Amino acid sequence: MAGNEELLLVALLAKKKSKRRSVERKVHVHPILSSRMNTGAHHTLFNDLCADEKKFFNYFLMSRPSFEELLSYVRRDITGTTTNMRECIAPDEKLDVTLSGKLVMAVEAGRWEVPDAESAVAIVGTPVEPGKWYLATGDTITDLQYQYRLGVSTIAKIIREVCKAIWERVKTVCFPDVTERLWLEIAAQFYQKTDFPHCLGALDGKHIRVIKPENSGSLYYNYKNYFSILLLAVCDASHKFIFIDVGAYGKSSDSTVFKESKFFRKLENQTLNVPAPQESYSGFGTPMPFVFVADEAFGLSQHIVRPYAGKFLSQKKRIFNYRLSRARRLIECSFGILANKWRIFHRPLNVSLSLAEDIIKACCVLHNFVRDRDGVRIEDTLTVEGLFDMEPAAGPTSRLASHLRDKFADYFVSD
Incomplete structure (x- = not known):
């Protein structure tokens, strides 16, 4: 009887390991995300916005001098470390990601879907297909993922990091x-x-x-x-x-x-x-x-x-x-x-x-x-x-x- 239990336990462990292997990523960085330096929104649009003050304000809801001043306050807290494996994301790009969508995209990974159609109607006010609620109401991290060529979890981490830095470093100036x-x-x-x-x-x-x-x-x-x-x-x-x-x-x-x-x-x-x-x-x-x-x-x-x-x-x-x-x-x-x-x-x-x-x-x-x-x-x-x-x-x-x-x-x- 004990031997059967041991065999069953071994079989369950083997099945768990095979399932874990099946969900392993095929590539370290998805090809769409690997082109960030060439096709990401920050690298293709930011310099053009800096050349037009009106467009810059419409995009970031602040003037370029204000953006640069804000960046000077939070730069130290949001600067990463470049390693042999990859180059860190620049502080101005992190601030760009956070502000570009007027902070409407701050959604943590793993909490995407509305539980049911009734909940969607209660929140949005109109019938919305479950699971598509954010697509019906505006930008999300999913949208930014393809615009900036950054991973969902990376964008979520950036937003949290930048918001904390803004509060800690700028509150003494504004309050x-x-x-x-x-x-x-x-x-x-x-x-x-x-x-x-x-x-x-x-x-x-x-x-x-x-x-x-x-x-x-x-x-x-x-x-x-x-x-x-x-x-x-x-x-x-x-x-x-x-x-x-x-x-x-x-x-x-x-x-x-x-x-x-x-x-x-x-x-x-x-x-x-x-x-x-x-x-x-x-x-x-x-x-x-x-x-x-x-x-x-x-x-x-x-x-x-x-x-x-x-x-x-x-x-x-x-x-x-x-x-x-x-x-x-x-x-x-x-x-x-x-x-x-x-x-x-x-x-x-x-x-x-x-x-x-x-x-x-x-x-x-x-x-x-x-x-x-x-x-x-x-x-x-x-x-x-x-x-x-x-x-x-x-x-x-x-x-x-x-x-x-x-x-x-x-x-x-x-x-």
Whole structure:
């Protein structure tokens, strides 16, 4: 009996080895990929784009000087090692691969197909044949494989590597440490553009759609019936992000995410260098604190001002809500510009959660980076469905916070 079991085990091992041999690659590098230096998109197109500034901007969504500056920041982190077997991929080609598709192609190898036709309809909105979903919605790593003559796994690795490098090396440039002087400059810009005094920024959160993470249950399933992770952000009057927080569960509300963020902890611990209350504007009888404006999803506090709730409001409260909305719309515009500029947000991210966070953080950095250097184009400001509001959550309101909001309301109706 034992001898039969040993013979069966030997037969199974032999069968496994023969199956392993059958899937071994016939060539080390596919002939299509081996012609990269002669026919790859970077080697045939990049020099021509550099000769035409307008075409370069349309392709990379930034000017050539901005591209070169960005490359100088990340070059060391994305430079490989040339060996006797092969030459490493140049840093400019890696950045080219990542930016050329507006970061819409960031898809990890091995997660290609939609489970079924019903899931495809739920995600895309129209009937799509299972397994062909990405072909119906835009560029993928498969497309880039043939354009740049690089392997699928190589492109996936490049995208992860470049996004990490952009966040680590450029975030200090695009997200500088805030000082009291910087806060006062932001408050002055807000007052100039929106007529809202003592405003340090607009606060809001958005859902970033993702394909259901493995073994996650309902943690990332939000109230709008799809899977997502959350992006919480504060912007200034020029639509640049001051703080971002990425990666919270899709089922969470704005208020919950905000209270668990580093920004909230620093605000509560008074380590954000927020200016002391001042009588900066006429109409304030006493020194007024500086605040952040937000929508109904956030709780009212001494630092956060939200609209009055209800339909039948007094004229004073309606005027306050109007003035608040003028200031708060800047964060909505910032999210709109982000989604229009980096088209990856137009569809669910079919990547691991860690890579999804890297992509979102890299896009936020690039958002500030390009605005500082190249400004904004009108097409970037057009409204597009890509990011979605977070779930409102009611919370307790302190009497002091309500009194602060009333003082702002009194100011707006004063002469």
